[in-house]
Amino acid sequence: MMSGPQFVHIQTFSRKKNLVGQSVEQVLEEAARAPAFSTHVEKPTPPETIFGVPVEEVRRLHDEMVASGSVQVTLKDGRTASRGIRKDRHTLLTAVASYPVPSALVSASPEAQEDCESWCNRNVKWLKAKFGDKLVSVITHSDEEYPHLHAYILPLNDPTCSARRLNPAWRVKEEAMEKARADGHDDKVALKMGNTAYRAKGREIQDDYFEEVGLPCGLTRTGPKRRRLSRQQWKTEKDAARREAKVLRDMEARLDALVEAEDGLEASLAIKAEEIAEKLDLADQSLEEAEADRAEAKRLREQAARDAQNAEARIQRQLDQKQEALEALHRQQREAERADLHRARLEAEKEARRLRDAQAQINQDRADALRNAAEEAARVVLELFLGVLDGAVRPDPAAPRVWIIRDDDLRERAKRLDLIELIKDTMKVLHDAWTQLSERLSPSEQAAASEQIAEPVKAAVDRQQGNQP
Structure with missing residues (x-):
């Protein structure tokens, strides 16, 4: 058997x-x-x-x-209506596992x-335990570099067809977010707590998969690159995985042998007891022969008890060693x-700093x-x-509430800022x-007065346009 990294990938x-x-x-x-x-x-x-079923x-x-x-959706008027399943709803759950040989x-x-x-x-047994009757198909491919299997799980009894709810990690995430919101947290904190729960459940699923599938097959939990193992460390770990799988198989075989030995011993003792009983019933046999038979039966029983104790001790030692290794x-x-x-x-803190700067x-x-915008409004008013x-700006004789502005650019700027309604009374x-x-x-007096009145206004316009300090 060859050992290697083993995990299952679940996706909707x-x-x-x-x-x-x-x-x-x-x-x-x-x-x-x-x-x-x-x-x-x-x-x-x-x-x-x-x-x-086939794929x-x-x-x-x-x-x-x-x-x-x-x-079921809620309309704008508060009524509810039934809608078909949207194309972006996740309706299929898959699980993929690759055999590292x-x-x-x-x-x-x-x-x-x-x-x-x-x-x-072992994969099929694990998948059935996890998804029950929602597991509809498991297929294998052997035409690529490594053999692998695909499992397909459908939410057949769910009218909303939500495959994500079949993913144990996704369910835990939703429950964590709902609890966080119920405790008064905002959506950002709730999402963070949900993602934490999702990752924890994901690790739990991988640990369970390793215990039920990877370990009995002599496979390791993860590969060497992820944990920065050296080649020698990786080889040592693979050898340990092979030994652990062999120990499990040997333990199962020895337990079977022990059961068979106990059954055989019981049968042997029963036969021997019958023989002794027959000898006791025969008056023509000597008392010495009967006593010898009794002594032999006692010896066999004591030997069987010692053998059983020794076997139990050996199994306990093996179990203790296995527990220490795990x-x-x-x-x-x-x-x-x-x-x-x-x-x-560290990455999260870096991202938080970037978001604060942004x-x-x-x-x-x-x-x-x-x-x-305020400076532009001030310039337009002036x-x-x-x-x-x-x-250049005067009320329309035909409609005194309407103002005529000869400068097209000024008119468009005033209209864009919606200033005429705000200052029309002042302009009037x-x-x-x-x-x-x-x-x-x-x-001549009009021209002089106009120049005198307009001078501070022009100066303010120039300052707004940056023509004067």
Whole structure:
């Protein structure tokens, strides 16, 4: 047996393609080895169904399920209505596991094929325990570098067709987020707590998968690169995994042998007792022979008791050694997880700093935009007042509430800022005052007065435009 890293990958898909182009159609067609979806395989061969229905039947079951499903939605007026299943709803749950022995080596010997078949059977048993009757199909592929299997799980009894709810890690995430919101946390904190629960449940699933599938098959929990193991350390760990699997098999075989030995011993004692009884019943046999038989029976019973005690002690020692090895392995895993958590925390702090800097820049940009808008409004007001003095801005004789602005640019700027309604009363007062004053002045006096009145307004306009300090 060859050992290597072992884990199971669980993922959901919708009929709409995800960011890498995967969808329900793409996943099932690739599994069925449809030509358009199997270009990555040099010599595609049909998959082997080892549990449930073929992959083509999975597609039919999925489509019928979606066609009959519905989701209740709340309309704007408060009423509820039934809607069909959206294309972006995740409606298929898959599990993928790869056997870490090349396909060429598996097919090279009956022993390797038997080991791979045992691995497949343990996978099916684990999947059935996890998903029950929602598990509709398990298939295997042997036409790629490593043998692997695909499992398909459908939410057949759920009218909303939510495959994500079948994922134990996703369910834990939703429950954690709901509890966080109920405790008064905002959505950001709730999402963080949900993701933490999701990762913890994911590790729990992988640990359970390793205990039920990987370890009995002599496979390791993770590979050497993830934990930065040297080649020698990785070889040592693989050898340990092989020894642990052998210990488990030997223990099972020895337990079977012990049971058989106890059954045989009981049968032997029963036969011997019958013989002694027959000898006692025969008056013509000597008392010495009977006593010898009794002594032999006692010796056999004592020997059987000693053998049973020795076997029990050996099994207990093996169990203790196994427990110590597992505890050491768990300690190593916890240390690696703590290191991963520390790195993740550093990355999160770095991202938080980046977000704070971005928010500060956004606030600065918003303040600059407000200041520029205020300066533009002030310039337009001053230019409108100046236009009232020189006649470029005046009320429409036919509609006194409407103002005529000769300068197209000034008119568009005033309209964009919606300033006329705000200052039209002030403009009316300025226009009426200037009209009354002009009627009492000669043309030359009007020009001088206009220049005198307009001078501070022009100076303010120039300052707004940056022409003067």
